[in-house]
Amino acid sequence: MNDVFTKHHLLGLPFDAVIHHFSRKDQHEHVHDHPFSFTTYILKGSYVERIYEIHDDGSYTFSDHHRKEGTTHFVPAKTIHEILELPDGECFTLIKPYQKEKETFFYRFEDGKVFRRKWNQRKFRMIT
Template sequence: MKLLIRPEKLSRVFKKYHIEGLPFAASLNEFNATDMGDPHDHPFDFVTHILSGGYIERIYTINFNEVIITDIERIPGTSHFVKATDIHQIINLPTGHCVTLMIPQSGHIRATCFYRFSEGKAYFRLWNKRKYIPLI
């Protein structure tokens, strides 16, 4: 089996390394700073394995007309299932650097969205649009 590592620079603080040639999809994700933008979701479900550094993740749960915010510490050696619809952002890197192994668990389910929360209301926009639309 021949493996190929294909780098993809997503921002100045986030690099993804696609691992090609495995019998399944996988990527290494390297963060050097927290999420600079708004909270987001993903186009597919995945499992993330924290390899080094760790992070504090803020999770936003929309429950009827209420937004519940939960902060969770993700430490090296742990694994976590993330649904495509989970709204989250990385708010702290305790060591200033983090590497994860991400393994998709489904095909493309949806378009990625970004979210804003203001005065008890939630707004979202598709990743390739500029305008935020009320969610609740």
């Protein structure tokens, strides 16, 4: 993907999986969701992620979570998140993706407003 995040696809196992290697926080990473739900297994290291929730009135809240080595987490496709920190310097995860559910979006949060764009669009639009 880039010099701080690599993916290794594992095919032909009892299930398809992807190993992610984060070597440091990507300074250009966007807040995003995913096209599919997945289960993630933290193999080595840890990360701190911020999860956002957009409310019906357009407001949002967020919470920070330290995902530690040896833990497993289910992540719904609609989860909006970003990685804030790699406390151990790097992290390896194995994800087991499920079926595609939706398109991927990137998000911006500015002045109490939420903006998003599809992964293949350039312009962010305000969510109303």
